Amino acid sequence: MSEQLPLTPSQTVGPYLRLGLDWPKGADVVPPGTPGEIVISGTVYDGAGVPITDGLVETWQADPDGRFAHPDDPRGAVEPSVPGFLGFGRSCTDETGRWSIRTVLPGALPALDDDAEEAPHLDVSVFARGLLDRVVTRIYFAGQPGNDTDPLLAAVPAERRATLVAEKVGEAEYRFDIHLQGDRETVFLQV
Amino acid sequence: MTLAHPRPYRQPRDTHPPLDYTGYKSTGLRAPTQRPILVPQRLTEVTGPLLVGAIGPNDHDLTRQHEGEPIGQRITVSGRVLDSDGRPVPDTLVEVWQANAAGRYAHKRDNWPAPLDPNFSGGGRVVTNSLGEYSFTTIKPGAYPWGNHHNAWRPAHIHFSLFGRAFTQRLVTQMYFPEDPLFAFDPIYRSAPEGARERMVSTFDMDTTRPEWALSYRWDIVLRGREQTPFEETHE
Numbered sequence: 230m231s232e233q234l235p236l237t238p239s240q241t242v243g244p245y246l247r248l249g250l251d252w253p254k255g256a257d258v259v260p261p262g263t264p265g266e267i268v269i270s271g272t273v274y275d276g277a278g279v280p281i282t283d284g285l286v287e288t289w290q291a292d293p294d295g296r297f298a299h300p301d302d303p304r305g306a307v308e309p310s311v312p313g314f315l316g317f318g319r320s321c322t323d324e325t326g327r328w329s330i331r332t333v334l335p336g337a338l339p340a341l342d343d344d345a346e347e348a349p350h351l352d353v354s355v356f357a358r359g360l361l362d363r364v365v366t367r368i369y370f371a372g373q374p375g376n377d378t379d380p381l382l383a384a385v386p387a388e389r390r391a392t393l394v395a396e397k398v399g400e401a402e403y404r405f406d407i408h409l410q411g412d413r414e415t416v417f418l419q420v
Numbered sequence: 421m422t423l424a425h426p427r428p429y430r431q432p433r434d435t436h437p438p439l440d441y442t443g444y445k446s447t448g449l450r451a452p453t454q455r456p457i458l459v460p461q462r463l464t465e466v467t468g469p470l471l472v473g474a475i476g477p478n479d480h481d482l483t484r485q486h487e488g489e490p491i492g493q494r495i496t497v498s499g500r501v502l503d504s505d506g507r508p509v510p511d512t513l514v515e516v517w518q519a520n521a522a523g524r525y526a527h528k529r530d531n532w533p534a535p536l537d538p539n540f541s542g543g544g545r546v547v548t549n550s551l552g553e554y555s556f557t558t559i560k561p562g563a564y565p566w567g568n569h570h571n572a573w574r575p576a577h578i579h580f581s582l583f584g585r586a587f588t589q590r591l592v593t594q595m596y597f598p599e600d601p602l603f604a605f606d607p608i609y610r611s612a613p614e615g616a617r618e619r620m621v622s623t624f625d626m627d628t629t630r631p632e633w634a635l636s637y638r639w640d641i642v643l644r645g646r647e648q649t650p651f652e653e654t655h656e
């Protein structure tokens with residue numbers, strides 16, 4: 230193994246993260262009015278069930294064709310099929326602990342090696358005062374047939390899987406709450 | 421067509437603070453109690469936003485975002501963003517935020533009795549060049565008190581946010597200034613493992629200090645690098 234440079238440690242974003250991390254259009258993964266747009270929103274809760282008002286939720290996802298505009302997509306980087314699609318969303322939690330993004334449903338991802346195909350999902354980072362490092366989770370979508378065979382969901386104990394699945398609450402609206410602790414603690418991932 | 425698993429990023433070791441570090445009280449109700457589930461890195465994890473984004477003309481100079489100049493010691497902060505293999509991370513967004521020279525943030529929830537500075541907002545953003553280098557101009561932030569324990573003070577620091585090239589490389593951290601006497605008392609600084617903490621401390625650099633203008637602090641940031649390929653490993 231070659232010599233490695235030691236990594237820089239993580240630190241909390243602290244309570245004043247908005248000064249550096251709030252983007253006016255951060256929640257728009259796609260421009261408003263994009264055909265097929267959906268809103269995903271929810272509340273971030275602490276272990277006492279109190280909404281966290283100084284947190285940040287970030288999302289990263291494939292486009293509706295299941296592709297990434299990134300050189301490490303082994304199928305090649307392609308321009309997204311949806312004009313203005315960024316793949317990335319960012320939402321500071323508000324005074325009530327709510328976050329929200331506007332996006333489109335990602336496509337399924339192809340199977341890798343002997344893995345199974347991945348159901349549509351978003352990768353999520355959560356930052357907050359009191360979190361010394363980000364925590365990572367995934368958002369899946371209720372009613373997607375591929376959820377049953379998704380390799381990541383399969384690695385999660387069955388009784389906790391529901392914490393990774395956004396609930397459909399409207400025509401084009403999904404709800405995904407994040408519980409940092411408690412009976413309904415969200416499943417967090419080490420990637 | 422069969423697609424190979426992408427080459428994963430190395431898992432960090434002896435680097436990051438434990439989420440349940442008890443010296444920092446806010447971890448109590450916020451650190452998850454269950455261990456995270458270790459999952460393979462797939463396509464969503466080895467890709468990530470390659471943002472250059474919209475960078476404003478004064479985003480790199482926090483002393484020029486208002487009509488007048490902020491009070492305080494003018495400094496430049498510069499360095500390189502690298503991965504653990506020593507490869508520069510080019511074209512990546514670096515976001516910073518900090519308190520003013522008196523230790524007060526321009527944030528509505530920060531109301532300890534130190535003055536606000538009408539000429540200082542405290543937020544900046546730069547993009548690394550092709551060599552992974554970044555640089556910004558600001559004023560040295562002050563220390564500030566907080567409610568963690570009796571007479572708790574944060575050492576002066578600048579908050580940093582980095583993306584790298586992949587979701588797995590995302591990092592938010594804080595940069596400190598050399599030989600701060602508050603290191604001995606600060607649970608956030610001390611939450612990082614001994615031996616890793618000093619990686620968050622910048623160095624004063626006379627060579628890049630600008631005469632009659634600004635003191636220079638240098639700080640390199642190291643993000644996770646990739647596992648070697650099996651082919652490379654057989655040759656080590």
Ligand SMILES: [Fe+2]
Pocket residue numbers: 243574577579
């Ligand atoms: Fe701070």
